[in-house]
Amino acid sequence: MSSSRCAGTIVAQLCAQGVTDAVLASGSRSAPLALALASAEAEGRLRLHVRFDERSAGFLALGLAKASGRPVPVLTTSGTAVGNLLPAVMEAHHSGVPLLVISADRPAALVGVGANQTTDQARLFQPFVRWSARVSSMASETSWAAQTARACVLAAGVGSCNPGPAHLNVELDQPLVGGEVALPELAAVVRESSGGSVAAPLVAGPRTVVVCGDAPVAVGRQAAQVARSGGFPLVAEPSSNARDEALRTGSLLLGSALAAEVQRVVVFGHPTLSRSVNRLLARDDVEIIVVSAAPEWPDAGWRATRVVSALVAAEPDDSGWLRRWQAADALLSARVDELVAGQPVLTGPAVAAAVVASVGSGVLMLGNSQPIRDADLATASSVTPDCSHSGGGSLIQDAEVLPGTGARVFANRGLAGIDGTVSTAVGVALASGEPVTLLCGDLTFLHDANGLAAGLGERRPDLRIVVADDSGGSIFATLEYGDVRYADSFERVFGTPPGVDPVRLAEAHGIPVRRVEDEASLTAALHRPIQGLDVVVATIDRAGRRALNAQLNALANLVD
Known part of the structure; x- marks a missing residue:
């Protein structure tokens, strides 16, 4: 009976967010939501307004929202019923009115296969809505309330000063009714206005x-x-x-x-x-x-x-709360260093530690996948703890070491892909006017090798690219797919060794390059001044990457 629970949660969250009026144009797929709205009105949580024409219902909700200044939901069933709300949504967009469209729909798997009364309605109101989301009765229950709250907040323009329409397309599976329970009591998600300077x-x-x-x-x-x-x-x-x-x-x-x-x-x-x-x-x-x-x-x-x-x-x-974490961090850091230092070959964490240490207070760019995760365990140097703060008493006086580099760090974490990493680093170097170090894997380097090229007369960055060359994608070895049961397919579909030597590729672009295979050689290469573009290729072995990752994670179990 997830559709009934989903509908009840959505309506309960609307009430928690301060919704006082709702408009309903009846239909079949929207039945769970209609029943939940009726229950909410019976409990005195909101006023329900029912209309048989969706276009009129949309403008009724618009008027209620315009006069009250609060988000007002208008609910329809699927199909052309949703399309009839477009004029009201367009008006709300251009007038800055917090109209909230809640359209019932069938599960996504039934869209585009000829199922009754289905169309691509989830994107129907683009580009007129401030926000839109697909809500599925088969998804996590925590998502139902969270998406509803977000729609109300963004429609109201809290934090953006830009109120307008929002859209929740609610995918409801069979059975639509039955098993109804009392509407839950939910807490509002509070978005405090960004206006003013008081924190x-x-x-x-x-x-x-x-x-x-x-x-x-x-x-x-x-x-x-x-x-x-x-x-x-x-x-x-x-x-x-x-x-x-x-x-x-x-x-x-x-x-x-x-x-x-x-x-x-x-x-x-x-x-x-x-x-x-x-x-x-x-x-x-x-x-x-x-x-x-x-x-x-x-x-x-x-x-x-x-x-x-x-x-x-x-x-x-x-x-004592902070001191306990700091003590555990110091203990765990020592164990991490001991584990990494005991490896028989150069490893990703060792390369990351050397790179971060070499940057100091400069500019660092991190490639995604495994290198940025290896850098997550790196520390450059010990620094003197600053025991001054705006509160009372000493908060960190017992700390012996605080990790950090003082570097400015960049990474393409918006979507966490490897695309364009070299070109992004070039842009960072040119914009900052400072020497930049990029740490990336061999696949990331190969993926954006054209970032090494620039036309005659173009500005050249001061950029050092450190390639952690493990001949493939080592991050997959640390995930579920690295399990022995996938061993027969792992190298081809996950490891993907490219068979391309990054050194030869850099040479083809006329860029100074050297390969290093131990920490001493790597450290020496990193301490040369960065002048123009150069590449350091560090040979690392990913054969033991899964085991090393498991050992690192197991160290946390030793902390009380």
């Missing part, structure tokens, strides 16, 4: 971790400031620009017993790198607060309940 406070109390994903320098600094002033552990991705004050082994520690004690997470940037972070953000026993000045916000776990544009951390209640 929102963070109430002291819950044991908190700050997570910073891919982010520009300003956002990374804000994440570090909140962690510092609140006495919170900071788990930051390599391209977060917050690594100076972050736990070096944060992603590994989130697989330890310490993670079970986390009660609240404050999220900055766009976290995409670590499965342990994703698991934390999806937990139903953790409060998720997202800091984002953009109209939309990251919430892949569907658990965020508060979204703010800026945040000031309160003085911590438990000064």
Whole structure:
């Protein structure tokens, strides 16, 4: 009876978000939503207005939204019923009115195969809506409320000052009715306005971790400031620009017993790198607060309940909370170093550590796939902890080492692909006017080899490209597909050894290049000044990559 539960959750979340009026044009596929709206009206949660003409229903909802200033949903069944809402949606778009279209639909698998009353209605209102989403009764239940809340917030223009229509296309599977239960009591997702310069406070109390994903320098600094002033552990991705004050082994520690004690997470940037972070953000026993000045916000776990544009951390209640994480990080860091140093051949983590150390306070670009994950365990040097902060008492005085490079770090983490990495690094170098180091894998390098070429008379960057050459895609060995049961197919369909020598390719472009096969040679190559474009190819062995990754993850189990 997932369709009934889905419909009830959607309507309950509408009420939680402050919806007071809803308009219904009846139909069959929309039956679960119609019954849920009727129940909501019977319980006094909203007023329901029923019309038989969808075009009229759309403009009725428009008028209600225009006069109230609140999002007003208009609900229809599938097919041409949805198309009749287009004039009202267009008017709402150009008038800035928070109209919310909720269209019932069949499951996506039935669209385009001749099923009754189906069409491609999920994209019907582009480009007139502020946001649209497909909601499936067969998806995770947490997504139903989260998508509904997001639609209300974005339609209202909170955080964007740009109200307008939004669209939820709700795919409902059979049985449509039966098993109805009381509408749940849900909490609103609060999006605090980005207007003004006063940051929102963070109430002291819950044991908190700050997570910073891919982010520009300003956002990374804000994440570090909140962690510092609140006495919170900071788990930051390599391209977060917050690594100076972050736990070096944060992603590994989130697989330890310490993670079970986390009660609240404050999220900055766009976290995409670590499965342990994703698991934390999806937990139903953790409060998720997202800091984002953009109209939309990251919430892949569907658990965020508060979204703010800026945040000031309160003085911590438990000064020992951070010290426990720092002590565990120091212990785990030593074990990581010991494990990596004990490998008989040059490894990805060793290459990443050498590259990060060589950059210092310069500019670093990280390729996706395995190299950026190897850089996630890298630390450049020990730095003196800064024990000053905006709160009271010393928060990090017991820390011996804080990892970090002070570097500005870039990566294409928007969609986390390997496309155009070399060209992006060239652009970073030309725009910054500083020497840049790029760390990438051999497939990433080959994929954008044309980025090495530029016409006569074009500006040349000061860029060093370090290619971690493992003759293929080592990241797949660390995932499910690297299991022995897929061994017969692994090399061809996942490992994909290219059979191309990156050294020869660089030479063909007339670029200085050298191959290194041990840490000493790599360190020597990296300490040469960066003048113009050059390439360093580090030979690494991916045969033991899966085992090494398992050993690294197992180290977290040794932390109390």
